Amino acid sequence: MKIAVAGTGYVGLSLAVLLSQHNTVYALDVIPEKVGMINNHISPIKDDEIEDFLKNKKLDLTATLDYKEAFKDAEYIIISTPTNYNDETNFFDTSLVEDIIEKVISMNIDTTMIIKSTIPVGYTEKIKAKYGIDNIIFSPEFLREGRALYDNLYPSRIIVGEKSKRAEKFAFLLKEGALKDDADIPVKFMDNTEAEAVKLFSNTYLALRVSYFNELDTYAEIKGLNTKDIIEGVGLDPRIGSHYNNPSFGYGGYCLPKDTKQLLANYKDIPENLIEAIVKANDTRKSHIADMILKRKPNVVGVYRLTMKTNSDNFRASAIQGVIENLKKHKVEIIIYEPTLKDSEFNDCKVVNDLEEFKNKSDVILANRLEEAINDVTDKVYTRDLYSRD
Secondary structure, three states: OEEEEEOOOHHHHHHHHHHOOOOEEEEEOOOHHHHHHHHOOOOOOOOHHHHHHHHHOOOOEEEEOOHHHHHOOOOEEEEOOOOOEEOOOOEEOOHHHHHHHHHHHHHOOOOEEEEOOOOOOOHHHHHHHHHOOOOEEEOOOOOOOOOHHHHHHOOOOEEEOOOOHHHHHHHHHHHHHOOOOHHHOOEEEOOHHHHHHHHHHHHHHHHHHHHHHHHHHHHHHHHOOOHHHHHHHHHOOOOOOOOOOOOOOOOOOOOHHHHHHHHHHHOOOOOOOHHHHHHHHHHHHHHHHHHHHHOOOOOEEEEEOOOOOOOOOOOOOOHHHHHHHHHHOOOOEEEEEOOOOOOOEEOOEEEOOOHHHHHHHOOEEEOOOOOHHHHHHOOOEEOOOOOOOO
8 A cells, every 4th residue: 555654753764664665655754855865775864774674675665845746545644743842832842743634634635644743642632623534543653763663673562542443454554564573562552642641651651760760870979889789789679670770861862851741741730749750850860960070170071972872863852961051051161072963063062073182172071871982081981871871
């Protein structure tokens, strides 16, 4: 069948690649350079599996700037456009999602829209009422940045926000493209609003876990204790385990910061303490990291990489940027080493992409994650990374 995917970020492009193994897929984007790269079998984002599949697999995939070309005769139209969190309105900006919905409605075509963008709880039903339509379903994604296609090939679960034949058919399409054994992929059908809640509560729990081990690390650092021993002793309890336990400068990236804030906004007029604490804990952690740097009284702080994760080229909402903002309040000179940046400045900080020059100029090197490239200056490096992994 023909399937259209609107948006070619991590979610959209990974789904387009997954589904184009067995279907005709049109990927819509507004950036000509991205469309050209995809049509030339080059990934515009850093993801090993996407890069491999585009280069080496036989895919029926076409990228286009023309929404009519993409949507015409498509049985499913997957909406994976960005929904950035607006701190002023305390809500996701869903304007790009609605732009796609309006384009589909204007074409008067027989199709089913699947929202994969992250949205507030209750959004899909409100949109159905607003536009007087019923051909729209929410299906949350559970993908890691840089491993998006892998997580679609080996899904932890598939959740679709409708109990219907068209929902079952969509779930089958996702399973059909996966490499994981069919019997090992849990599939759950529920109403749209519950599916929206699953997405926000899942990511907020992960943020809770990150914050928990970060606060454990803050305690150990201030008290002069061995963080690693405490974490590993705690993790030996099988109910707790050893995942999401590596200290960092805070949770960041595309999903966790905005999803926790959106869930908190959804709690208006509902009793809570924990959700608000998760949001506040992330700011507290960044402030603590900045304080520990300032105690070293550096003249120049070098920031080694802005990215949240290894093998990533995305530093949107990375925690280290929050640490930078805290340091700037104290008038500390900050230089940044980030090979993905082409500009000479970032956020009023000088970019130094000659690694040796960067190391020499820095009194303290701030590294959210350790890499071999800075092993020769460990005396300068400040990190909370215990396991050299995400």
